[in-house]
Amino acid sequence: MMFASHSTSTAPLDVSQVMRQVLYALIPGTLLLLWFFGWGLLTNWVLAIGFGLGFEAIMLKWRQRPIQPFLLDYSVIVTAWLLAVALPAYSPWWLMAAAMLFAVVIAKHLYGGLGYNPFNPAMVGYAAMLVSYPLQMTAWPAPLDAGFGQVGFEQTMQLVFGGASPASWDGFSAATALDTVKTDLRTHKPLMDIYAKETFGWLGGRGWEWVNLAWLLGGLWLLRQRIISWHIPAAFLGSLVLIAGMFWIIDPAQYTSPLFHLFSGAAILGAFFIATDPVTASTTPRGKLIYAAGIGLFIYIIRTWGGYPDAVAFSVIIMNMVVPLIDHYTQPRVYGT
């Protein structure tokens, strides 16, 4: 279809084949998250896909499009899956519903549906929720403290559907590593002391480094399958590491290491699964490099000096905005002209 053609250089796959491969690549990371967060991830996953398919069907019917082929092209499932792992585990049902409403209805169908949306739907859903519900969107449980044995099924239902107040979260929600660095650096604590906190692991946030390695595994498999090209992940992570490295070399007591930036938060998930969305990313090879390097740059800027601990969603949306401009100036010259 309209974008499979430039996501692979060999035989053109159709949308559902591409999307299925992306879903396979998401499985290892998701299984790890499931191990860490138990029921909370499962409810996220079921709710996201349920609301996603529901909104998609309603919008297709309203726009008088054939429902079945579009529902089964898996694109909405990829969006829903990304939001299911991006929103904190044990998210209340209405948060997931609102996120999917923004993603599917506003960011995708009001712009004309798959292939016409200028902004990454999942990231629009995420950013709208982060701006509107900062409390709920940053209430991540500590990995393993909220696994299957720790939080029971009934308590999960209470948290997700019972309208439990955010106060009841304090029991097991914990600041993520990026969050801790941000708030503690403001109080002028030295980085070495901050690293000693138990939320930090050997690469990034404790537990999260494994999840990020699993995303990396899935992403590399996607590269091997030629579903995505190397340009976007390489430029994305490259620019993040380069800038983080520069500041880290200048003052390692003030700025966290490039490795920490890679393996905390959503950098790797963003580089392989989010920024590579063929509809909203730049389409020319040079354009892809500029687009992805811009995302890496904005992530570092917002993480280090901005008001939010992580910034993949905002950075992707900012760069989505300039994609038409980038594409315009990076058109490859037609051979012979």
Added chain:
Amino acid sequence: MIKLPTFKLEPVNLSRDEFRSLSLEGLWRNNPGLVQLLGLCPLLAVTNNVVNGLGLGLATIIVLLASNVAVSAVRNFIRQEVRIPTFILIIAANVTIIDMLMKAFFHDLYNILGIFIPLIVTNCAVLGRSEAFASKHEPVRAGLDSLMMGIGFMLVLMVLGGMRELVANGTLFSQAHLMFGEAARGWVISFGKDFHGLLLAALPPGAFIGLGLLVAMKNSIDQRLRKPAPKAATVAAAPSATAGEAA
């Protein structure tokens, strides 16, 4: 010596059809908020709730009406070369009056609307009507046109304000007492304390998204109306279609 034209009352014969078409023009077909997209600054800035929208909408209606009747009355005395500064002077005088009146009688609301009351001077919807309509028509028509444009603008302000208030706070008509006195405190419609308001709707992006949705809704209604009766629509839609594209 320049010979000034003499002022005389013009005969007005406003037919029923013309009345209808002038009203429809301002309220729907050429709505300043939805079609001309004029006066976006106040439109987006103060529409946090219905009452703010109503307050600024009323102020704009009064300014529009008073200014354009005045412009229309003196239109034969104004030289072409200086007409825009003159219009602005007339509008500014009216805005100053409204500004002082609101400060005196609706002080709390005035504090909320703040700079946007004086800024009505720069509202392109007002100057636009002076230039496009009032300076070419006699006072009665100019007044009717301004009134309908003003009401159309106010309705957009109120609907957008209502949408944003509902989504962000789960209430409607909050702060009504600022305009209607203490008795209006009970008018607030609330949708429960458990309502998880979407903060985004109250922030500036919410205003842009909301206005975008309203414009889309208007266009889709127009499209639906045009389909079953193509004959009646071609006559009515011709001027608005060009205005819509220009906006």
